[in-house]
Amino acid sequence: MANIAFILLCHKDPDAIIRQALSLTAVGDYLSIHFDARADAAAYTAIHTALSDNPNVTFAKKRIKCGWGEWSLVQATLYAVEAAVEAFPRATHFYMLSGDCQAIKTAEYAHAYLDRMDADFIESFDFFASDWIKTGMKEERLIYRHYFNERTQKWIFYQSFNLQRKLGLKRKVPEDLEIQIGSQWWCLRRRTIEAILDFVRQRRDVMRFFSTTWIPDETFFQTLVRHLVPENEIECRTLTFLMFSDYGMPVTFYNDHYDLLLSQDFLFARKISPEALLLKERLGSLYSAKGANFQISNEGRSLYKFLTGKGRIGRRFAPRFWETESTLGRERELLIVVCKKWHVAKRLVSRIRQQTNVPCIEYLFNEEQTDLPDMGGIQSTLGKRHRHRRSLMRMLFDYFDSDRMVVCMDPGNLDLLEDFCRDRATTRLLEVNCTFTDDYLIGHAMRVGLAGERTPQETLERLLPTIRNDIVHESDRIRDAEFENHLRIREEDSIEANAAALASFLAIPSEQALEIARSDHLFAD
Structure with a gap:
């Protein structure tokens, strides 16, 4: 021993x-x-x-x-x-x-x-x-x-x-x-x-x-x-x-x-x-x-990083020096779906793709495995995509031979939203507001490493209000930025109200927008 x-x-x-x-x-x-x-x-x-x-x-x-x-x-x-x-x-x-x-x-x-x-x-x-x-x-x-x-x-x-x-x-x-x-x-x-x-x-x-x-x-x-x-x-x-x-x-x-x-x-x-x-x-x-039993969840470091990061979020207003003269193109439209529940956004853009034939890209700045065409390596890592964000977006427009494109972004990507909304291209934001149950937030905490299977219930109960407030804070920051062409659909709103926002966002007839808004289980977890 x-x-x-x-x-x-x-x-x-x-x-x-x-x-x-x-x-x-x-x-x-x-x-x-x-x-x-x-x-x-x-x-x-x-x-x-x-x-x-x-x-x-x-x-x-x-x-x-x-x-x-x-x-x-x-x-x-x-x-x-x-x-x-x-x-x-x-x-x-x-x-x-x-x-x-x-x-x-x-x-x-x-x-x-x-x-x-x-x-x-x-x-x-x-x-x-x-x-x-x-x-x-x-x-x-x-x-x-x-x-x-x-x-x-x-x-x-x-x-x-x-x-x-x-x-x-x-x-x-x-x-x-x-x-x-x-x-x-x-x-x-x-x-x-x-x-x-x-x-x-x-x-x-x-x-x-x-x-x-x-x-x-x-x-x-x-x-x-x-x-x-x-x-x-x-x-x-x-x-x-x-x-x-x-x-x-x-x-x-x-x-x-x-x-x-x-x-x-x-x-x-x-x-x-x-x-x-x-x-x-x-x-x-x-x-x-x-005889003590220990429930090992091991979330300490990720939890500390999450909690101490609050209040230290900076904003970058100036464009990168190599992009000063670059633009997506005045004649182009970039349509950004912003949603914390990624599966809801993916479900939504899938319906948009079916109804409009507009090219749709899922969370290209958040998920390494997002399905992207070969762009000569610029798309190969998240780091490269962030560093060359405008170049990548221009190449995607060219690849799809389209002047309209839908992309998904996380509400935490405020720097990306600010970059693209300052561009000479027309940029519209559709913020998708979902409800968040305690069970969903616990699952979210586990997915991002803030909690584990064995995290004590008392710890989770103390953590949940912080995560919920963080999600609200991200939405508030987007609203405080006062972007032009900022539209919202909400889980608790009627199908008709959400269809009106979708029609403005996509510039499509109301009937077509209603078909998208009526998608089965759009907000389901």
């Missing part, structure tokens, strides 16, 4: 660390602590005094001052690992934590999970080929020597960097290593940890190299695990649930995130707010609980 030795790096809040230690060791797991030497000596004394009699707790033999992005973080981890290997011979796994981490599953669940998976859990992506690093230094982290801290010694950090670059003082990466990068929050098996410690003792050249790289806690263990362990024994993921904001800052969890955290497919989470005392208390008690 798995026995976990937690490797805890911390620098503050001694009371929280003591509670965390007591919670983790109460079920027989172990804890090795490195407390930053920069921190208050009295805080370390309080932790050491409170836990020194606990046989399942040990401390790093040496404490060092740690700095973000420095080798000191890796060295501190190694000191804590060495202490854990020596003190806890029965430990089967070593799990990296910080003081801001908390268990979001029971020890019973965590042990069973690790027993089932004979693997090391660590993110490790190719340093040069992956896009794990989004901004800032990349290759420069490795090929130059970094002796100073960019955050606390910014001026001399960049002076040293620029001087090395000017003088061409590049260095080579150790030839037998393929540098990897990933999150520092890992869980490794004992034999992997022992192999790393042996490697560290034997390869002083590698230690010298990493000791002057920038942010080595994202590359050191990640590279060594890939070097020492067969690929089929590595799970390229972390067991700690963490998210980052649009600004690259860690997302912080509060008291009302308890249900969300428990439904994620992870064993721990960070960062827990210091003020979230109720959340810490509930999670602390959880680890030693017995």
